Amino acid sequence: MAALTIENLKKSYGSVKVLKGIDLDIEDGGFLVLVGPSGCGKSTLLNTIAGLEEISGGDIKIGGVSVDGLHPSKRDIAMVFQSYALYPNMTVAKNISFGMEIRGLPKSEIMATINEVAALLQIEDLLGRKPSQLSGGQRQRVAMGRALVRDPQVFLFDEPLSNLDAKLRVDMRTEIKRLHQRLKTTIVYVTHDQIEALTLATKIAVLKDGCLQQAGTPDEIYNNPANMFVASFMGSPSMNLMRAKVSEEAGQFTIEITSGAATALTLPVNGIADLQAYVGKSVMFGIRPEALTDPDGSDKKHGAEIVTRAAVIEVVEPAGSDTFAVARLGGIEAVARLRADAEVEAGQTSSLAFNMTKAVFFDPETELRIR
């Protein structure tokens, strides 16, 4: 177990810069999730931590010691690959023991470790099988078993669940979380699935185009996004982002959402001091679907900040536990999350409650947060 520190990490392939100076750290026993769209460099970052790819600049430290230039096997890490990368010519037992064999551990110790890990992952019955005879979930377990027997300082997971079907993915997600709580080993986990990121992480790092957008706890990332990219990437359905005009009257900021000929929608804003600079200009107003509810379902403890406005409901999408409604706010489309039994109908005008404590604002030019 050890902390991991990444300092000004750069990686380029020829003239193509894949990682543009990443600074990131995770404490001992933490669960760091790297998340971002395809091609953002998250897998490359993981591979440089593993030592499978050389870095072009900066440094990586595991437990305070630089691992730059160190062979992957000497970094005291273990990795679970997206494709599982099980050796197809070896049985499950051999797959798990291969690394120990290479390191020349005694047979008795190897056997004991295999049995221990097999019991932990419930794959005892599979030890004699070849990978081709396993299902996706079983392969996933074997790949994790191979990583576990190393008892490393840091576990690296490269999109380990992306090849599983939806149900199995949820089960394995829980299992990985349970495993982490039990082993308390530092984990770095790459995914493009923001739900996985939010459920597993103690710290999330959002990447885009080789740049770190924001790093923080799941709560910070979700409720306190640093810029528009983070705000729209995390959360499902994603945050409603609307262009709005700021005005001020006697110290009270008001935003006005309007588009085309539609009636403008005005909302009061409190506690965002920097909006002063945007008076008379446009900002991007962001509100998550769950902060835009039917009045009965609104969060009552923020009483004064709950603002109710009428809006035309265009589409109603019942989703079992909730009902999603696509509404027109000052002519702009927005998704609201209503209680399952909320009485709304498509084409009618309904009241929607805005929880303005959850509202966020961004500069439309720089896309950075206005606080």
Add this chain to the structure above:
Amino acid sequence: MSGVSQDNAVTGNRLTRALIYTVLIFFVIYYLLPLYVMVVNSLKPLDEIRGGNLMALPQNWSLQPWRDAWSAAQIGVEPTGLKPYFANSFKIVVPAVILSTIVGALNGYVLTKCRFRGANVVFALLLLSCFIPFQIVLIPAARILGLLGIAGTIKGLILIHFVYGIGFSTLFFRNYYAAFPTELIGAAQIDGATFFQIFTRILLPNSGPIIVVTVIWQFTNQWNDFLFGASFSGFDSTPMTVALNNLVNSSTGVKEYNVHFAGAILAALPTLFVYVVSGRYFVRGLMAGAVKG
């Protein structure tokens, strides 16, 4: 209505089938005819061949031409039969095939999994060696064999075939390994396996189909080679193909066609054997490469 159209479909089907089989059977006969002529005439006494009909079955079946071809026929100046030359060919081809396959596999591994600057250029150059006509390298090769002191020996021919085989075996293995998941190599590296451990324990055990393809390809090409054999072999390193030519072209005495037929079949037997035994792997291997690549 549907019943009628079904009837039509069935009869139409039968007709097409009959047509297909007719064509197929015709071609089978067409391709097997030369083999038939060779086998039949190798089992006849010489005067029956002279008597006229090449297509006729033997009246007196005789294995004597085979015995002669194997151990008694006049090859060049010695009445040794093809036996010693058969052995020569094996001594040349087996080591050359093994060496060129191993080196090809190593090249494929390095070119795909240990990417280095200019890997593509190296591969392009190796690929080019597949297309260099044999005649161009004859004189330089003779010079090098002379310098190494192995001109006219079995070792010399092994070297020539080995080096010439590298191009193709590299091509085969490179394309096979290009489709081999790089994550497996990464996993083995993290497990602590060295360069050669990865090669022998991960790559080679998963290379069955392409090894078979390479071995068949190299074996048939090297076994059937005539030009290098004729150019670089000495008195006691002459391969089968050259000896067969000497047998057929010997200018003394009568032309023993039955012995020539038997000798030609003998010369072709090892490649035939390799095809029959591993032909299905050959097809499977080529397919595997095609689908994955």
